[in-house]
Amino acid sequence: MTAKAAFLTALSRTDHPRRDTLRRELAKENAGQPENAARPTLVLASASPRRLMLLSQVGIEPDALRPSSIDESARRGEMPRAYAARIARMKAEAARDQIANDKDIASAYVLAADTVVAVGRRILMKPSNIEEAANCLQLLSGRAHRVLTSVCLITPDDRIRHKIVDTRVRFKHLAREEIESYIASREWRGKAGGYAIQGLAGCFVQKLVGSYTSVVGLPLTEVVTMLAGEGFPIHFAWVRAAELDPT
Numbered sequence: 447m448t449a450k451a452a453f454l455t456a457l458s459r460t461d462h463p464r465r466d467t468l469r470r471e472l473a474k475e476n477a478g479q480p481e482n483a484a485r486p487t488l489v490l491a492s493a494s495p496r497r498l499m500l501l502s503q504v505g506i507e508p509d510a511l512r513p514s515s516i517d518e519s520a521r522r523g524e525m526p527r528a529y530a531a532r533i534a535r536m537k538a539e540a541a542r543d544q545i546a547n548d549k550d551i552a553s554a555y556v557l558a559a560d561t562v563v564a565v566g567r568r569i570l571m572k573p574s575n576i577e578e579a580a581n582c583l584q585l586l587s588g589r590a591h592r593v594l595t596s597v598c599l600i601t602p603d604d605r606i607r608h609k610i611v612d613t614r615v616r617f618k619h620l621a622r623e624e625i626e627s628y629i630a631s632r633e634w635r636g637k638a639g640g641y642a643i644q645g646l647a648g649c650f651v652q653k654l655v656g657s658y659t660s661v662v663g664l665p666l667t668e669v670v671t672m673l674a675g676e677g678f679p680i681h682f683a684w685v686r687a688a689e690l691d692p693t
């Protein structure tokens with residue numbers, strides 16, 4: 447190899463993953479002839495059964511699930527909104543990179559979300575043990591908190607759409623025995639703030655201002671608006687539902 451060729455090779459070498467993925471090639475092709483694009487596909491970057499159920503409620507069945515195992519720890523001094531937005535984006539980008547050379551779903555829309563419970567500036571994560579869960583509920587007892595769900599959508603041509611939904615929830619006062627019984631139910635496991643509004647903890651809620659589905663994990667109004675706005679065919683499934691059940 448000549449010195450010049452070696453120099454050029456060294457310049458083109460990168461520590462980052464290869465950027466010319468199948469996803470990129472397809473995006474370039476479809477930019478010229480969108481009418482030739484394959485049926486739009488959707489990847490849900492999530493392992494949350496709630497998110498899958500909420501999508502199914504509005505007739506959306508993802509073509510694949512690609513949960514990611516990113517580092518979800520908060521940065522020092524990070525505010526709840528910024529944290530939720532950052533994590534949702536990281537989940538979406540990790541899934542996009544996972545599928546970038548998968549021929550069945552390389553050009554999919556990628557949807558991810560992150561839900562956090564916030565008391566003032568404090569972020570309540572998913573508790574990892576009984577003590578943490580009890581502390582969360584003690585903190586939420588008799589006061590209002592916010593549930594922030596950040597949604598991130600990556601379009602097939604890699605544009606990033608982002609939305610945060612902020613819901614205010616007020617809990618009644620929780621007696622010690624009530625907290626203990628709730629902890630024993632195990633419902634708190636895997637839930638931000640250590641509770642599930644769609645379950646037993648529904649009876650803790652005195653007032654909710656905002657989006658109920660966002661508290662459960664995915665704000666349906668915003669998700670459907672976002673997907674439809676980016677050309678994902680949502681309403682097709684609704685019309686088909688009527689055809690299957692013509693009564």
Ligand SMILES: Cc1cn([C@H]2C[C@H](O)[C@@H](COP(=O)(O)OP(=O)(O)OP(=O)(O)O)O2)c(=O)[nH]c1=O
Nearest residue numbers: 492493494560561637638641642643661662663
């Ligand atoms: C507050 C609240 C949260 N949750 C759930 C929604 C989310 O699944 C979870 C918050 O954790 P997330 O980190 O947002 O999501 P996850 O780890 O469950 O799933 P993934 O990252 O793979 O998408 O808490 C409820 O189910 N009910 C509630 O009332």
